[in-house]
Amino acid sequence: MHVPDGFIDTPVSVAAGVAAAGAVAVSLRGARRELAGAPGQAAQLLGAERTAPLAGLVAAFVFAVQMLNFPVAAGTSGHLLGGALAAILVGPYTGVLCVSVVLLMQGLLFADGGLTALGVNVVIMGVVTAAVAYGLFRALLAVLPRRRSSVTGAAFAAALVSVPASAAAFTLLYAIGGTTDVPIGTVLAAMVGVHVLIGIGEALITMVTVGAVLAVRPDLVYGARDRVEPLRLKVGGEFVAVTPHRAGPAPRSPRRIWLAGLAAALVLAGGVSFYASASPDGLERVAADKGFDKKAEEHAAAGSPLADYGVESITDTRISGGLAGVIGVGATVVIGTGIFRLAVLRRRRGRSGGDAPVPADNA
Template sequence: MHVPDGFLNAPVSVATGAVAAVAVAGCLRGARTELAERTAPLAGLVSAFVFAVQMLNFPVAAGTSGHLLGGALAAILVGPYTGVLCLAVVLLMQALLFADGGLTALGTNITLMGVVTVVVAYVVFRGLLRVLPRGPGAVGVATFAAAFLSVPASAIAFTGLYAIGGTADVSLGRVLAAMTGVHLLIGIGEAAITTATVGAVLAVRPDLVYAARDVSRPRLEIRGAPAAEPNAEPAAGPAATPGGRRPLRPLWVGGLVTTLVCATFVSFYASAEPDGLERVATDEGIAEEAREHDLADSPLADYGVENVDNERLSIALAGTAGVAVTLAVGSGLFLAARRRTAPDRDETERV
């Protein structure tokens, strides 16, 4: 659902750019409460995983495909503030390196695919956990619903922006119906991928699923002693290190291997059909307004490596490069955000 340059006029593009900038700045501050020493690397991995899985377009209808947006996945695993930053990193790398999503539309894409999906998914997820019977099944149901609803919400938001500043004279009713319909189908794929991924992490490290921390890691209350904090590290056990912390490396390595397999191997089999936005834009006459990407001549444009004739190798190399750069930028950002809080935390502990 990457919006290209030319779909929206300059005032709306500037406005969404401002919204995205304010959102990212606010999330940089808010992420300080979500990121800890051992979760910052996980957040970087989430960014890389979302990048890789977004390469895997899946068919949803005749002549139409969809791909993961990733807002729900990021929000549930690492928190809403960090989740927005994860999507911002992914979209920035895609626009600059792969000519995917317009440069003037970058703020629009961050707003739609980052802010809207994360906010909707997190609100739905946490709201459902409050009303569903407590248990592991509740997390799965809440995850599926949150991921599913986040996709049409983003599509509806795009239609709203197009109603304000669309560059083509089209029937907004038809655009809304088409965008909502196709993205409801894409939402099913989004929900399935997100639920499977969150379930896999819950199975091995439930303490690392941020949005379900009070469900997967219940508080222990002992008479005469304060209750354990929801974000406290688990006590020492057979799988824990001598310091009482369970190692993050096995999960991180396993996640990285899965990410690379998706980007280098599975991506070759992705559907070549246009995604939901592209299909609607073509059918409704919006696609004619798209401008060529300013970086269309990039060596990695369209997720292939320039001058590499073997298609399979070209996609694999581009995917590897994208995962590596996204992981590096994301991890660096989250580690820097965490380190900025370290002096304050240490000072608080001294007091």
């Protein structure tokens, strides 16, 4: 659903950019709290220096999976938006930052999503999806049994709803600042209709990924740390809770899951992406059907050596696309991790040295 330049007029694009900048600023403050962890939370036990790379990994994984367009209808494909997955795994504020980093990398390096429309994309693909998904996810966990199946079920539902919500948000912006006179009712029906189908794919990917992390390190699923019952073993006729950490004061390092996740992202972006659907995605299909695709402007980074997810100097399509994917994953994990480390360091400096302490509720 990457909105190109030209679909939304300049005033609304600027307003969306301001809103996106504000959302990112708020998310940076919220991410400091999520990454550092409240007292007693697993994030604090792990140490913020370890949670920052995990958040960077989530951004890289979202980037990789977004390259895997899957067919949803005749001549139409969809891809992961990622806001729901990121919010559930690392927190809603950090999730917004994860998607924002992905969109920035895609726009600057791969000419995917307009640069003047970057604010629009951050709002509809990052802020809306993370807020809607995380809110619904937590609401469902509040009424569902305290089981792991409840967590994966809630993740499925939250991701499913977040995608048409994002489509509706785009339609709202298009109603205000669309550059073509198209009946908004037909745009809304088409956008929400096709993105409900895309949402099913998003929900499956989110559910499987969250379930996989729950199976090996439930303490790393931010949204469910206080809702998952600990693993219990029957000892002497009684069930005894098993701590997810090894004996001793230091918890298990997440290094293995980080390496496994990075390897998965590299394989998906560098190899599996070659088999992704080449059909236009939901927004592209609706724009073509309703006639406002002609307003799309040439991307400012169209001359990038990585434009359209290929390396300019390599003629072999498979190698070119795979190498571009690997570069994208690497750039996203490095830049994302750097941003999250910076957020954590700023929180620490605010609580130590000559700086005044930062209240936890306002961090």
